Amino acid sequence: MQTSKKVIISFLLFFLIGCKKSNTSEITNINVKDSVKTQNSTKVNDHSKELSDSFVISCGSGCAMTYNLKNVKDLGNIKEVRFEVETYIDEVLSETNDESYLFYYNRSNQIEKIQHKGEKENILENLLPNAVESFKNFAGKLVNDIKINANKVP
Missing domain, CATH: 1.20.5 (Single alpha-helices involved in coiled-coils or other helix-helix interfaces)
Structure with a gap:
């Protein structure tokens, strides 16, 4: 016993x-x-102010994508944004791609739609809710930082 x-x-x-x-x-x-979730610095509109931002989207089953801001072109109510997208599978970097998106804003600077450059599909209608939220948060920061930057330029 x-x-x-x-x-x-x-x-x-x-x-x-x-x-x-x-x-x-x-x-x-x-x-x-x-x-x-690292922060990258990228010049906005070739002005001296820099916009620091990146965000991560989980694609499930050990997959995550980090969107690192590379460049922003201000085209009025449209912002052309280029990202370096790093795809991680089981916490190992599996591939890196450059992707460009067009962010469409209304007159109140609220995001209306986001499209891959060269495509017609609004990604805000087709992504998972967490991914949509991440893109919308980034879009809000982007328009606010560009607006602040424009006010500082003579």
Whole structure:
């Protein structure tokens, strides 16, 4: 009886230690994903002010895409934005692409639609809600930073 108690206690300790190691690795994974959210500096409209921004979209099942701002062209109510898009699968960079988007704003500087350059589809109607929210947040920051920048230029 004494031996079986020791075996059971040893098994429970082994199980608990195994669970703690698993939780620690999950925390590490979260920290690695958070560290992916780096800030890049890009000149806006060739003026001296720089817009710092990037955002991450989870595409599920260990996949994430980081959109790093490279360039912005202010075309009035339309902003042409070029991103370097890094795709991570299981926290490993699998590919990097340049993508250009057109951000369409109304007269109140509210985002109306976003399209891949050269396409007609409004991505705000077809993406998952979290991705739509990320693009809308970026669009709000983008128009506010450009508006501030324009006010500083003589």
